[in-house]
Amino acid sequence: MAILAANHPNDPIDVIMGDWMSEANMTARATLKTDDGGDAYEPTFIESLEPALKDIARHGIKVAVNAGASDTKRLSEVVTEMVKKKGLDLKVAWISGDEVLPAVQKAQKEGKSKFENICTGEVLDEWKFKPIYAQAYLGGLGIAAAFDKGADIVVCGRVSDASPCIGAAVWWHGWSRDQLHELANAFVTGHLIECSNYVCGGNFTGFKSLEWKGWHDIGYPIAEISKNGQAIITKQQGSGGEVSTQTCTSQLLYEIQGPWYFNSDVTAVLDGLYFEQVGTDRVALRGVRGELPPPTTKIGITAKGGYQAEVHWFLTGLDIPDKARMMEAQARHMLKPYSHRFSKLEFTLNGSAAEDASNQNAATVDFRIFVQAPNASDIAPDKFFRPVVDPIMEGYPGATPHLDWRQGFPKAIQEYYVTLLPQADVQHKVHLWDGKEFDIPAPPQSRTYPAQQPSQVEALDVQSTDWGQTVRGPLGWIVHARSGDKGSNANVGFWVRHRDEWDWLRSMLSINNIKRLLAEEYKGKKIDRFELPNAYAVHFLLHDHLDRGVSCSSSYDFLGKNVAEFLRSKHVDLPQKFLNRGRL
Structure with a gap:
């Protein structure tokens, strides 16, 4: 944050957004708060913000983050005091409404919802753990409203990862809630940049090609969002790594669940998406469609899960x-x-x-x-x-x-349960520095989507199946991949660089072949598949593949990030003509 703010004269930015939340610290901070264990916000945000504050004030840069975790009001107080001590004129607002355990308990008592787990299918009454905390994933309109009222820094709890980007764009351009195309593009743009270095080459299966550009400083992304919603992803000047169609595809495929990508403000439809390289470290996002948001929002419920321990022998x-x-x-x-x-x-x-x-x-x-x-x-x-x-x-x-x-x-662990809550039951509220507060209503229009995302068992319209001479070798010699976790689900996306490779990839990557590649790792659970033809990608959602999520997993791969690397190491028949282009 300090470097971004200090470089403003030569590399200007309007808003710094930050995503501090994950399922791991959601459960950890929730437990800390319910146990009265101290401040339950993310302290590393303070470490990042403090050295940047003077330049943020000097250049009029706005800040929106979800580092409030389970103690957003307290974080706003800490930031306000820090600003005051530095003698700066910055207004701090905070967002509430993400804490929803009372709403869940009320709806459960009244029989309004069974709160089915969207990963495992179980219902909340049958969960063998006692909920102690619940957080809803809020949209970005509260952030936009706070900026519109004059806030310089907006701190939030569990707004979705991309919501600060949505909020910044809505505020800057004055978009209305019915501008679904613009909102969807801002949403996907937020997804691309919210994981900091990832879209600049972090966690990228083409990492070897970045060594000469500097592995030690991959750089942080910058998004340029136009009034019509079109976006370009670039990065800090002078940093290493790269922003390319390949790094953007890598981050796109991280943690999505299917062609419908849901947020409280909008649904982005991804099946027509693609990227265009428009300059050095400049990539344009294309092909996103916007649809109405769902009437519900995702919530994560935390419970104390008991204790775990381990011993290692060599x-x-x-x-x-x-x-x-x-x-x-x-x-x-x-x-x-x-x-x-x-x-x-x-x-x-x-x-x-x-x-x-x-x-x-x-x-x-x-x-x-x-x-x-x-x-x-x-x-x-x-x-x-x-x-x-x-x-x-x-x-x-x-x-x-x-x-x-x-x-x-023994080490205490937390259980995490993922379900849905009507947005009408969420009390989304903005709190200003002068004590004023106002509500952000649920979307006036929404659409109920099927629980099952569109899925294809295999490719149906491949133009050719004659790939010439083949060589047995690891899939990752010619195929990029990326995976991640969402509760107990794991997603994994594969993509290639060339059109003719795409036909081979999608003909080879059927659901049955993924099961064979997973081998002993296949859990016998449902697998969804969809194609992104313009991005040369095939995506799979492995239902209930991980062991109950990051906070209590017995797996080494508790973040699901190495599912892709395991599958890239598996041997398949590779067309020699593709290998002639060089291995990844």
């Missing part, structure tokens, strides 16, 4: 599966008096030992013992840590546990 060299089998047998025997109290007990062998390795680390594999239980006492050190470490003297050859014993002690 296995080296020969007979790795047999060593793991021996360790598991000994651990299960020692845990037998206590394991009936566990809600989860998993033994996983992670990684593989290289044959004839040139160093010992390359021949070493991690064997992880993971446990969860309702109460800390159920997995106290004498009931988990000691039983799985004590067999060391009778263990496999080279038996070595990790000496960071802290991992073996």
